[in-house]
Every structure is written in C-alpha cells, then in structure tokens.
Amino acid sequence: MTHETSAYTPPSKMLAAVYDRFGGPDVVRLADVPVPRPGPNDILIRVVASTVSAADHRMRARDLPPGIGLLAMPVVGLFRPRRRILGMDFAGTVVAVGNAVTRFAPGDDVVGMTGSAFGGHAEFLMLPQSAAIATRPADLGHEEALALVFGGHTISECIRRREIRPGDDVLVNGASGAVGSVAIQVAKHFGAHVTAVASADNAGLLARLGADRVIYYRAEDFSTGSETYDIIFDCVGNAPFERFDRVLKPGGALLQVAADFKALVSAKGHTRRSGKLVAPITFTPAASDVAFATRLYREGGLKPVIDRTYRFDEIVEAHRYVDTGRKRGSVIVQIAPPHRRVAAGTLAKAERA
Ligand SMILES: NC(=O)c1ccc[n+]([C@@H]2O[C@H](COP(=O)([O-])OP(=O)(O)OC[C@H]3O[C@@H](n4cnc5c(N)ncnc54)[C@H](OP(=O)(O)O)[C@@H]3O)[C@@H](O)[C@H]2O)c1
Structure with a gap:
C-alpha cells in the first residue's frame, strides 16, 4: 500500500549507481533497482543532480580516517557495503508526497543532504519530510544550488x-x-x-x-x-x-x-x-544547516564552486577523479539528463518505457 497523494505515478524501476563490494571506481555500475514508495511522512524526489564527494570515496574504498572503521561499520559495512547506492547530497524536484506531508508539495524544487543514508546517485530518492532539505534558490540552476550543499x-x-x-x-x-x-x-x-x-x-x-x-x-x-x-x-x-x-x-x-x-x-x-x-565535527544532517547554505547564497555570501560535471553514465570517471584527492569544490553528476529536467507535473510517466 502506498500513501502518495499526488497524481504522479512513479515508474516501478529506476537507474541507480550501485556497488556491491569495496574497491576502486570500477566497482560502481549502473543498474535498475526498485523505486522506493513513500510512506505517510515521506517525499519522493526526482533527482536531477548529485555530487561524488569525499564521503562517497570513503564509503566506496572503505578509506576511513584511522581508527574510525569500527565506529563507522553500521553505515559502511564489514564485508560488503551497507549502502548500495552512494550520493550524500542531491538537487531535484518533489514528485510525490505521503498523505501526512505538510512541508513539501509535488513540484517543489529542493536541495539537501541524505547524510549516512546516502542514495543520491539514483533517479529517485525517498526521504522523510523532516530530512535535511531546503528549497532551491529560484535564481540558481539545480547543479549550482547543489554545489552549495x-x-x-x-x-x-x-x-x-x-x-x-x-x-x-x-x-x-x-x-x-x-x-x-x-x-x-x-x-x-x-x-x-x-x-x-x-x-x-x-x-x-x-x-x-x-x-x-x-x-x-x-x-x-x-x-x-x-x-x-x-x-x-x-x-x-x-x-x-x-x-x-x-x-x-x-x-x-x-x-x-x-x-x-x-x-x-x-x-x-x-x-x-x-x-x-x-x-x-560529527556529521548530523539537519534542515537548518542546508537552509544556512541557501540563505547565505541569497545574502551574497556564498557562491557555488564546481570543478567538473559528469553525465550519469560517466559516474565511474567521476569517482576516478575524486579519488585523486585534488578536486576543487564540487564534482557534479547529472542524474537526469538535461532534456528531462522539466517540472514534476510534466515528467513523462513513460520515460523509462
Ligand atoms: N565531519 C564531517 O561532517 C565531514 C563533512 C564533510 C567532509 N568531511 C571530511 O573532510 C575532508 C574534506 O572534505 P572535502 O569535501 O572538502 O574534500 P575534497 O573536496 O576532496 O578536498 C580535499 C582538498 O584537500 C586539499 N589537500 C590535500 N592535501 C592537503 C594538504 N596536505 N594540505 C592542505 N590541503 C590539502 C586538496 O587541495 P590541493 O589540490 O590544493 O592539494 C583538496 O582540494 C574529507 O576528509 C571528508 O571526508 C567531514
């Protein structure tokens, strides 16, 4: 049973970048996975862009700061990755909401952090409405707003x-x-x-x-x-x-x-x-921290810094570049190709047909 109140019906499958073992960039591959169904307090976001970050590198390569391994095991995994889909941040559009959601509505353009849940390297992302999410500044594109987060x-x-x-x-x-x-x-x-x-x-x-x-x-x-x-x-x-x-x-x-x-x-x-x-600084995602970034942008105190942009099917190359440890600002991955960056209401239901 689903609790979606919006007219939009998401497809049953989505493309995601998954990894099933720890290792170099080549362990990441694109695969079809089920689209999550929002519960009453959840929102479903059509992801337009995410980044490959230092956190993704750490998770994928199990390259953790000295001594952190045991503490991080519940998130990273011991023998196999616990989070199959990486991506700690996202920019996208809300396409469906649970019937108890009051903070967001379909069509809202948002940016945010998933934190240790990861999951941004996929066409759809489900989060509770209380998650670290803020409205995208109207004068910024998805990728530029994402780079603030x-x-x-x-x-x-x-x-x-x-x-x-x-x-x-x-x-x-x-x-x-x-x-x-x-x-x-x-x-x-x-x-x-x-x-x-x-x-x-x-x-x-x-x-x-x-x-x-x-x-x-x-x-x-x-x-x-x-x-x-x-x-x-x-x-x-x-x-x-x-x-x-x-x-x-x-x-x-x-x-x-x-x-x-x-x-x-x-x-x-x-x-x-x-x-x-x-x-x-121990990572605790909060909506107020994402809102801080977008507010500072609006006040003129923060500009996005984008190093490189990759298509979704180039995500292994994005990981390879981030692995150099030399990136400047953000490395963007375009999850939705530019021709599909349309308002939520007009997202073609048959887009994956
Ligand atoms: N605790 C938390 O909540 C939290 C949140 C975010 C990130 N982190 C951690 O914080 C670290 C930084 O994250 P990030 O996203 O900024 O990483 P990043 O984008 O990969 O940037 C790392 C930067 O470090 C510079 N660098 C490398 N060696 C250096 C050295 N010896 N001295 C000075 N600069 C050096 C590199 O610049 P050059 O090319 O100029 O060398 C590179 O631009 C990572 O370890 C990440 O895991 C923690």
Whole structure:
C-alpha cells in the first residue's frame, strides 16, 4: 500500500549507481533497482543532480580516517557495503508526497543532504519530510544550488560550535575542496581575516573566493609560522591539536572537519587542559544547516564552486577523479539528463518505457 497523494505515478524501476563490494571506481555500475514508495511522512524526489564527494570515496574504498572503521561499520559495512547506492547530497524536484506531508508539495524544487543514508546517485530518492532539505534558490540552476550543499551544511555545523566574529583570524586547511572553499567564503562573509592552506595550483581560486593570504603547503608549514589564529578549520586531517596548539590563540577553536579516532577521544581533554575549543565535527544532517547554505547564497555570501560535471553514465570517471584527492569544490553528476529536467507535473510517466 502506498500513501502518495499526488497524481504522479512513479515508474516501478529506476537507474541507480550501485556497488556491491569495496574497491576502486570500477566497482560502481549502473543498474535498475526498485523505486522506493513513500510512506505517510515521506517525499519522493526526482533527482536531477548529485555530487561524488569525499564521503562517497570513503564509503566506496572503505578509506576511513584511522581508527574510525569500527565506529563507522553500521553505515559502511564489514564485508560488503551497507549502502548500495552512494550520493550524500542531491538537487531535484518533489514528485510525490505521503498523505501526512505538510512541508513539501509535488513540484517543489529542493536541495539537501541524505547524510549516512546516502542514495543520491539514483533517479529517485525517498526521504522523510523532516530530512535535511531546503528549497532551491529560484535564481540558481539545480547543479549550482547543489554545489552549495555539501560544504555549506558542514560549515554550518562547524559554526554552531564556534561562531565567526568580525576581525577573527581564521585559517582554513584544505581550502580548495568542497568544505574548505565554503569555509573561506563564510569566514569572509562574517568579517574574518582568512588564511587559506592549499597547493599552489589553486592560487587563482582562493583569491576569487576572497582569501586574504595563502600558504602553499608544499613550500611552507603553517604550524611553524609566526601567525596565530582564532579559528582553524581542519579539512585535511593531517594536523592534530598538538601540531596546531602553538598557532591557536588563547580561547581559540580548532574545528576538526576530518577527524580520526584519536581526535574524537582526545578532544574533550585537550579542550579542558588548554582552554581552547577542540571540536571534531560529527556529521548530523539537519534542515537548518542546508537552509544556512541557501540563505547565505541569497545574502551574497556564498557562491557555488564546481570543478567538473559528469553525465550519469560517466559516474565511474567521476569517482576516478575524486579519488585523486585534488578536486576543487564540487564534482557534479547529472542524474537526469538535461532534456528531462522539466517540472514534476510534466515528467513523462513513460520515460523509462
Ligand atoms: N565531519 C564531517 O561532517 C565531514 C563533512 C564533510 C567532509 N568531511 C571530511 O573532510 C575532508 C574534506 O572534505 P572535502 O569535501 O572538502 O574534500 P575534497 O573536496 O576532496 O578536498 C580535499 C582538498 O584537500 C586539499 N589537500 C590535500 N592535501 C592537503 C594538504 N596536505 N594540505 C592542505 N590541503 C590539502 C586538496 O587541495 P590541493 O589540490 O590544493 O592539494 C583538496 O582540494 C574529507 O576528509 C571528508 O571526508 C567531514
């Protein structure tokens, strides 16, 4: 029994990128899988685009920060992947809603995070109406709006732990990636002075994003310099508190976006002993964090950074590129080909015939 109230009847099967064993990009393949049927509180989204993110790489390759394996096992899987379909974020259109849904209606254009449920690399995605979803800004295309989400959501979580104040000295380690490129923009928006740590290849991008100063990590070690910081965003995970302590000002904050097991268990002790906030960021998808990203875009404080765009049938190549660890901002996968990007009501029921 289904609870859809809209006239639209989704097809029974959809195309999804699945993987059935851990490994390199080639373990991913396109396959037909059943379309989920929304329950009373669920919405069904026709996915237009998703990204291949660092999270997808970690899940697919079982490449987790040291010591995290056991903790992450319920999501990642032990011998086989627990989540067959990757994709932590999405942009798309609501096509069907359960009869208790009040937040969304068919035809709504949305962006969001699925979090540890994944599932964005498929033509349809079902989520509860309470999930981390926001309305797509009307003046942005699906792909541009999507590119705000992964980093925007993560940085929103970070600044719930420590707000950025005008005049703060902020350092962003891993500044050119999906999270770092948002951290720079958000810190500038709130009036901080921003130092970005990246490779020299990304100098142009960092300048465009507004970084005041750039440290090229192959030429200079920021942890031995004379500058000190109020907030450090670590989006690489190669700099434990011991390495950061001397460049973190009294009362400063280390926000560990890429935290390993040691960072997780030692954070409270470091905080207590040093008087500085050491905060591993643990992923908890929330609608307010996605809304933060779209709101900041509307206020002019956040621009999408898109590195490359792949068609759905090129998703293995997208994974291959993300595996380099060198991507800039987001790598987009077009789930719905451009000619099918039409309003929900006009989606052809026979499109998969
Ligand atoms: N806890 C959470 O909630 C959460 C949320 C999102 C992401 N994460 C984690 O945070 C990390 C970053 O995510 P992301 O999406 O931003 O990754 P990403 O888009 O793949 O970016 C990684 C960036 O790191 C840079 N980099 C590599 N080695 C570096 C080094 N030694 N020093 C400085 N920069 C270096 C690369 O730039 P160059 O080409 O310039 O080297 C690349 O642009 C990942 O480990 C991810 O799993 C955690």
